[in-house]
Amino acid sequence: MHDDETSTGESPTGRRPTIYDIAERLELSPSTVSRALHKPGRINATTVEKIRAVADELGYRVNPMARALPTGMSGTFAVVLPDITNPVHFELIRGAEQVARSHGATLVVSESEGSPALERETIETLQQSVDGLLVVASRLDAAQLRKLAAIKPIVAANHSARDLPSVTPDLRGGLTAALDHLHELGHRSVAYLGVTGLAINRARWDILLDLATEGSMSVVEIGIEEPTVDGGSSALRRIRASGVTAVLAYNDLVAHGVLRAARAAGIDVPTAFSVVGFDDIFSAELTVPALTTLRSPLRDIGTKAMALLADPGTNRSPSHVVLPIELVTRESTAPPPPR
């Protein structure tokens, strides 16, 4: 059994080396080591060189906890979202993670399970150990978020909050594109499948109401309980009863549900009615028919939001970044049946 030491040799003990170990070895003071490692220019170049060498040899890593105490900076950011497994959030998290990493920071992910109380509790706890929070699709109202943001910076992602910096998709633009697309195909009445009681949902519905009164498209809302596949399936009867020729779903999961229920009932989409999804999750192109959907720039939302959080932010006033939504036309939309 030979000595399989790696390049960054580590101490035999389980204890990680500290700046004291380095200082002792070089007969320097810990403060010098600290500065050598993090204050470029402050310490003589050759000394820095030696310190670096020993640090490498010992496999030294700064202890983020110990550093966080005096500086108040932990090098950690948190993402708080209602549902981790929602595919919508995948890309957002990944975008955020990559930006965080590029800033040398780590990412904490926490789920609030859609409960406002738990969300608040989570945020308050996390604030102690984090430099900033990314709050996705918050269930908290603007006033509460604003108060929480007094402690540590908060950026709202995928939902707008008046006094907070936010990164949101251009709902109005997206919905306009969807409605235009349907109108061109010949549709004149659309049902919106919304999740009752969600703030984001209200925003969308308001925009749709706006657009409907402006244009020549009639719009009705069909409320569902949960933004899930099953939620979508449950709406089929009401869709058929409403007499609309097209459906705009709260998200792709819901649209999937509609597709599934229709298929089970022997109803052909898009012959009988058209379906437009929302988000363009990866499975949208895999269904039959492939889903026409509004592609939310989720990855970019994560990226921009984290950038807002991690960068000092030159301007003081909360910035509201709005990212474009793109209509992806696939097979689930077609002209309405003749009547």
Place this chain on the structure above:
Amino acid sequence: MHDDETSTGESPTGRRPTIYDIAERLELSPSTVSRALHKPGRINATTVEKIRAVADELGYRVNPMARALPTGMSGTFAVVLPDITNPVHFELIRGAEQVARSHGATLVVSESEGSPALERETIETLQQSVDGLLVVASRLDAAQLRKLAAIKPIVAANHSARDLPSVTPDLRGGLTAALDHLHELGHRSVAYLGVTGLAINRARWDILLDLATEGSMSVVEIGIEEPTVDGGSSALRRIRASGVTAVLAYNDLVAHGVLRAARAAGIDVPTAFSVVGFDDIFSAELTVPALTTLRSPLRDIGTKAMALLADPGTNRSPSHVVLPIELVTRESTAPPPPR
């Protein structure tokens, strides 16, 4: 503008209260406050009561960083995985997150992008601020992991590692069920769509080789680059050329890719050949045909693995938990074409 203070009133300043603030208010020493909050029984009950009250009033939260310094316990666990956006990992993360939360701990999620070097770097950095690591589908070899585990506990999830506690699905059982299912349908030759150069992949292939020599099923491997939809699509030509009547995909994404490519080429599945996926991600039942797949107990893997990490672990020897895999039969498998 009225004073909209919440129940847990917070200090007007942005600074969070400390045990010193509580102590001062009650003319006690900080140590008493510390003990009152975390050492049940140590401090007089009525005193504890008063301290609790003030703590609530001030909205006190313990600072995990400060606590971590003397104790070495941060109340944080990390999950390190190659690809955050892989849907396979999300249920696992969620399971882990829930267990962590139930232990009052937070979860850090970090992506290694499939690079062994980056994975190692990530683990070493994280070890400074974490009580333990959950390493998912590691690209590191057993020896390296063992060494890293000397610093902070590591549990291997979804892949086995000799000297480390691990939680893995029962590959052999699952693959046997899949092969039996295909055999019953009449298939005698199967292609395995594996990702070349992945340790987990080797394990599966070895088992398949075993099973093939035992039974009356011939097996060939078709290598793909990436475990993605596109990776699966790219294999269609080779599948056709190989003459097999059934395909076992590395995961559901790959299976989706095969389905998509077949559909694009006008080839009907399962008439022309059968497809079996792996993992049962949520979209597996949404495709046409709906995917027959081996359901990995991902949620449970996350749960058990985190439990192993968070609980003291009564027994010293590394425990290896093996969870059953279930075959979910849908529409993508059928008898082979007559010949």
Place this chain on the structure above:
DNA sequence: CGGCCTCTGGCAACCGTCTGCCATTCGGGG
């Protein structure tokens, strides 16, 4: 009534790093 144990609470050191301020050295300009 004295000794001892239990119950409570305080003191102070420590965890690892950062940083304001001071001390020393050295070089250059006047």
Place this chain on the structure above:
DNA sequence: CCCCGAATGGCAGACGGTTGCCAGAGGCCG
């Protein structure tokens, strides 16, 4: 040759909690 400033390094206190040890107050027992 003196003065001053730049360069470099050290001292010590601070960050917020934890904990070993000690001390005073009672209560109990013999």
